[in-house]
Amino acid sequence: MAGCAAARELVKAGRDVVLFEAADGLGGRARSWHRPEIEPDVGINLMCASIYSLMLEMIREHGLENELSSISSNLLVVDNGVPAALPSDSVTALLxxxxxxxxxxxxxxxxSMREMLVNRNRIDLFDPVKLAEFDDGTTATEYGNRILSRRGFDYMLxxxxxxxxxxxxxRISVSHARAMLAQMGGAKFYVFSRGMEVLAEKNAEGADVRLGHEVEELRLDGERVRVTARGNDGTVVSEEFDDIVVAVPAPIAAKLASALPQRAVSEETRTYLESQEYEPALSVSYLVDRDALPAETHIMAGGAEDPKIRNMITYPxxxxxxxxxxxxxxxxFAYPGRAVTRRLLGLPPEQQFAEVTPLLRTMWPSFPSDPEPFQIAERPYGFPLPTPGRYRRSVQVMRGQRAPVVFAGDYFSSPTTEAAMIxxxxxxxxxxxxxxxxxxVRPGSR
Known part of the structure; x- marks a missing residue:
């Protein structure tokens, strides 16, 4: 999503743009999978929220309004198998x-009201420039325990x-927590009826898109950058460009930057990329009877422990x-906790299903004992961690970016498509x- 947003801007500026994409479709980690036996055939569909102002601007620009489908914002937090609604749009219900x-x-x-009334225009979940001001080196946990009891924090924020x-x-910055309180209250959520990749495809229009081409090496040749990529058929292509945007997860960006001299990539940028940590993501989906769980609901585990199953999302x-x-x-969609995800990543799907299925009842005790396994999606670079001080470093790195090599990705801010596109x-x-x-960058921001 970051690379396609950059392509949109560069094409608008009259540049000739070539876009290399390792996969066979655009969208990166926001790309959905599709299965013809379900209607609509879209799965693992990342959400668009009403506070995604840049994304909404792009949706209007491309005439994609009809692609959005509203979904419920129902949240259930589970404590030892007992669910309770945690609404984000009703003070009365929250009480x-x-x-x-x-x-x-x-x-x-x-x-929440204090952050919304005092800081809503000063802090932005998607913009590191605004997050940096609040990034004082403390964690979300330290902040939460100041404003709530330990249990209050563990089962709410x-x-x-x-x-x-x-x-x-x-392990994450206080800025992330405060920005959530300032902005998420009352937000509405949507999914793309054909997957979020439709927006990536529209943003890439006008570019020469090379699908199935994984970039393996970047080298500086005089003042130009030589890009070497390998196609799915094994063919190697090598071309020179005036400038490039590297829009891949930070560890891959660091590897690609290793052959570039310091005048192209500063030591500060290199260290920033190499030090970025990620939590992987594993989505394990099942088909069950319509009355087995609440429909259109996000079910989350409460408490401080890393659970076997972190959350479930249900779609009719x-x-x-x-x-x-x-x-x-x-x-x-069932998402295992951090330890289970790391243990199962890369294993055969049959083994992943076999190990996750018995864990489902730890989240929802009445979950059917024989759900139909459906699809698995892995994201080795699922969520970049915004550790304390990270936003301040992010701004420093962004301020120092220079042609001909610049970097883009959600690791500069928060793991959202909105932040990636910014x-x-x-x-x-x-x-x-x-x-x-x-x-x-965001419409209406100051």
């Missing part, structure tokens, strides 16, 4: 949240952060049978000289 004391519910509301991103609040689907008829089912736009600005690279 009835039963997993914590009334004192914590009130404190959570007060903290921690559940929301770790349920969405699966990284440990003990119509499934075509072998006889040509259709039946109503729920497509359930970084792509800023990378393109460096190359075109069109305005302050660190200036506002």
């Amino acid at each position: 009835s949240y039963r997993h914590v004391r009334l004192r914590d519910r009130i404190a959570f509301i007060v903290a 921690r559940s929301q952060i770790e349920g969405f991103w699966n990284f440990d609040c003990d 689907k119509r499934v075509r049978t072998g006889r040509g008829t259709t039946v109503d089912k729920l497509l359930v 970084s792509g736009v800023r990378a393109a600005r460096v190359l075109t000289g069109s305005g302050d690279p660190l200036g506002p």
